[in-house]
Amino acid sequence: MSRTIKKVAVLGSGVMGSRIACHFANIGCEVVLLDIVPRETDDAEKAKGLTLENKAVRNRIVNNSLQFALSSNPSPIYRKSFAQRIKTGNFDDDMQQIASCDWIIEVVVERLDIKQKIFEKVEQFRTAGTIISSNTSGIPIHLMLAGRSEDFKAHFLGTHFFNPPRYLQLLEIIPTPETQPEIVDFLMDFGSRFLGKKTVLCKDTPAFIANRVGVYSIMGVFHTVKEMGLTVEQVDKLTGPVLGRPKSATFRTCDVVGLDTLVHVANGLKDNCPNDEERALFELPDYISKMVENNWIGSKSGQGFYKKVKHPDGSSEILVLDLNTLEYRSQEKVKFATLEMTKPVEDLKQRTKMLFMGMDDAGKLYRKLFGGLFAYVTNRIPEIADDLYKIDDAIKAGFGWELGPFETWDILGFDQGLKLIADEKKEAAQWVKDMKAAGITSFYKTEAGNRYFYDRSSKSYKIIPGTENLIILEALRAEKKVWGNSDTTIVDLGDGILNLEFHTKMNTIGGGVIEGINKAIDLAEESYKGLVISNTGQNFSAGANVGMIFMMAAEQDFDELNFSVKAFQDTMMRVRYSNIPVIVAPHNLALGGGCELSMHADKVVAHAELYMGLVEFGVGLIPGGGGSKEFAKRLSEELKDGDIKINRLRERFLTIGQAKVSTSAYEAFDLGYLREGTDEVVISRDHQLARAKAAAIELSDKGYIAPKREKNITVVGQEGLGIVYVGANSMLSGNYMSEHDKVISEKLGYVLCGGDLSENTVVSEQYLLDVERKAFLELCAERKTLERLQSLVKTGKILRN
Incomplete structure (x- = not known):
């Protein structure tokens, strides 16, 4: 059966439901968003003389929820006009609309009895063969099937989106024993290619994969911070970007998510995982219990680990919680010798090695936390996942880590990871010991442009499923590198297409990148069919190297500055007028020079999450x-x-x-940075490079002639x-x-x-x-x-x- 998703029903319009609806609207789906009818009119409705029979009143909850989502920052929608794809209604009057939907997603409150009542209604109106899923993070999926028809069971599964759905990549797919395998395969592919998600197949275990490992990691920090006498701001400095993780790090993330939410998951794991060897770790430290008791649960209560206050002079300050006294104080500057040592190191893998070597409290914290984490993830296989790459994928996509636990272990070295485990008096799973006995000392390897993981069942390496048709630059570099300098690398993508990637700080454009662009065009014009410019950095490019511009301007070396600016301009003209098609594939930040490079390409294949703009005005330039x-x-x-x-x-x-910057690739069209009819948007970051390469081949095969x-x-x-x-x-x-x-x-x-x-x-x-x-x-x-x-x-x- 050929299956497509054109129309989606989202049942429940709360924080998650409304934002899931927005993301489906982002990808072009028609969406029906439904919620309950209010029990009574509010004061504003009474003043207007409205009653519960009025449609506006009956849809008040769903409409207010959607409007709240659309007005939130960051926005859940790529372009404001996309919200027109969402039609609202209520469970009592509009449930019949689900009959024409291809996928029905339940996102009501986390109560099994309420979910089952919704599914009873779904059974009345749903068309046979329609996919149904529950977006739950805590209720076992199989418990929801009681009383359901065979067709319902065959097409039902869990689909756990992470909040906010537009920005967090993870989509956990949790089938039941009754779910048809083809439904699972379809959603794994659809989630990846069309929703732009990292789809991870999970078992129906408490908290699934990402929250099981992520919450373990956070609870480990909660206990260790007191044991080592560290402060909140110290831990957040050590567990943020320096480690390849979000700026919100640990404690600020807890404030954003809500400490009550975290505690709910931790309590659930403690209660429902009796055989977990680290079950005691999910016991709440005293200071966490006290914070929850005081309702200091984060941003939604106005205070958590951090608290913003206003002083009498009108200034404001973000205070931090002292975990010993439970009083708020001013933040202190964080300094560790290990951080100073790694400050100049841009490469995350190299920096990670150095962090673990630190002899101060920073290095001690890393070794302690990861010793426990390494042991924990080995013992979760096969309990929560049969394959180790699923744990890395889930924690990276769900919690924003650049490196998963097994990837980090590979960087440190197999024996070093085992030593960290032993130092913490933990024990790795038997399958890891079997690896060592067999002389196998890495969890991943790359070969012939593909990435492989160690499969404990067959005791051999297997290609990571779903990556067969992806282009993985990291896997190609060793074998397909054509040329490189300190700032760029040129790789042969095959089929006559080269790729140029930058690897400067924030992928800024200086002399080395200019040299790389010109060299890539020279090589492509000589022996290839086309060129793609893309990279795997967090940002495509933050623009020109401002430091170099400042240095030349401050020294009034205007001849040299004129030469540099002209070289940049001439290079952009080469991109525009070369004899081969040049495709630029930007993602995340593409500012200043990164935007200009994109504007001169034959075609831009942009990732949907693109923050593009000409921002030079802010530094006094054009x-x-x-x-x-x-x-x-x-x-x-x-x-x-x-x-x-x-x-x-x-x-x-x-x-x-x-200095307007787009908040999505679609908005970049509205601002004039991208061109309607020429440039295009892809939702999936994983598939972006393959699409860019295909675009270069298409232009070449049509008989490309330079303009x-x-x-x-x-x-x-x-x-x-x-x-x-x-x-x-x-x-x-x-x-x-x-x-x-x-x-x-x-x-x-x-x-x-x-x-x-x-x-x-x-x-x-x-x-x-x-x-x-x-x-x-x-x-x-x-x-x-x-x-x-x-x-x-x-x-x-x-x-x-």
């Missing part, structure tokens, strides 16, 4: 790598007579002048400049911008309008590049621009002067 020119060029292509022309100029000007350099760009000259200058003066008069902002605005307007021309004029692309570069250099000579650049380089903060 886009100088072809970004300003490109906006002028695109403006020319859109020019129409009358006010529409000036309105379009105003939009383009404000996009750069306000000719543009010489017929119409600019508006003084007509547009007048609008820019009047607007800047008005903003200055209203104290909406500073004197220096006005200077930058006028420079930007000068470039977008093509200079001080008396009438609409046709100019070349090179003319605009020269005007852009001249304006950029003039701004670099401004003292206030230097102050802004210095602030960003030294403090990482934008200075408003």
Whole structure:
């Protein structure tokens, strides 16, 4: 049976339900979102004379929930208009609408009796063969099947989305013994390719995989922090980005999620896992029990491990909880020799090795926590998962870790991991001891561009299922590297396509990256069919190397600066006019130069989570790598007579002048960074590179011919400049911008309008590049621009002067 998902019903519109509905709307599905009918009218409804029979009243709960979700930050929706794909209703009046749905997802409260009542209604209206799933994190999936039909049972399973569904990658799939295998296979694939999730097949065990291991890890921190006498801010410094984990680290994450939620899961594990060798660890430390008793459960109660307070002078401060006195105090600066030692090390794997070598409390904490974690995950196989990669995938996608436990163990070395376990007086599972006895000393290996995991059942390596058709750069580097320098690597993707990746800090673009781009185009033009520019970093590119710009500008080395800016511009022109198709595949941050690179590609294959923008205005500059020119060029292509022309100029000007950054790839189209009809969006990060490669092949196979350099760009000259200058003066008069902002605005307007021309004029692309570069250099000579650049380089903060 060929199965597709075009229409989805989401039953329950709470925090999870409404956001799950939004994510299905994100991918183009029609969504029916239903919830209960209110028991009584509220004061506002009574004032209007409304009764419980009125449709607005009956749908109040679902409508309010959806509107709350849509107004939340970060947004659950890629583009505001996508919310129109969601139709709301209630269980009493609208349940018949589920008959036309391809997937019905229950997301009501975590009570088995309520879920079973919902399923009784579902049985009345559901079309046979429709998939039904429950988004639960605590109730065993098989218990929900009591009284259900055979067809219901065959198409029912658990689908555990992590909150927020748009941003957290994990989707745990939990079948029951009655679930048809083809339903499981379909959702594993659909979740990955269309929902952009890391789909992990789980067993129906308490808390499934991610929460079982993740909550164990957090509880380990809760107990260890007191034992070692560490503070909240110290632990968060040690368990955040330095370890390849989110900025919220441990305690701040607990505040965001809610300590009550965490305690609920921990208590559930303690009660329902009697044979867990670490069951005692799920007992709450005294300070946690006291916090819950005081309702200090995090952000939703106004205080948890952190508390924001306002001082009499109007300033605010985030205090931290002293775990010994349970009183709030000012945060103290965290310093560890181990952190200082690893500060310059960008490579996470290399840094991880160094962290574990530390002889201070930082190194001791890492060795202690991971000794326990390594033992714990080995003993969860086969209890919660048959395969070790599932544990790594779940914890990475659900908790935002860059490295899973087994991946970390591989980095440290097999024997070192066993030593950490022994030092903590823990014991690894027998299958790990069998590995050592057989001389097998790694959990993963790469070979022929594929990634393999150690399968304990067959005692051999197997390819990770679902990755056969993915392109894994890490697996290709060793065998398919064509060229590289300190900042870039060129890899042969096969089928005549090269890939260029950056690996500078934040993937910023400096001389080494410029060299890499030109070398990649040289090689591709000589012997290949096309080029893809993508990377595996947390961000595609944070833009040009501001430190180098500041250094040259501060030393007033304008000849060298002019040379560097021109080299950047010329490289962007090579991307645009090379003899082979160049596809850029950006993800996450693509700012400044990263945005400009994308704007000059033949095609952009963007990940949906794309935060793209020309943000140079904030550091006292305008886009100088072809970004300003490109906006002028695109403006020319859109020019129409009358006010529409000036309105379009105003939009383009404000996009750069306000340093607007898209909150999704779809919004990047709205802002003019991406091109309708040319560029495209993929939801799955895992599949992005394969799609980019396919796009390069498609363009090549069609008989790619390099476009000719543009010489017929119409600019508006003084007509547009007048609008820019009047607007800047008005903003200055209203104290909406500073004197220096006005200077930058006028420079930007000068470039977008093509200079001080008396009438609409046709100019070349090179003319605009020269005007852009001249304006950029003039701004670099401004003292206030230097102050802004210095602030960003030294403090990482934008200075408003």
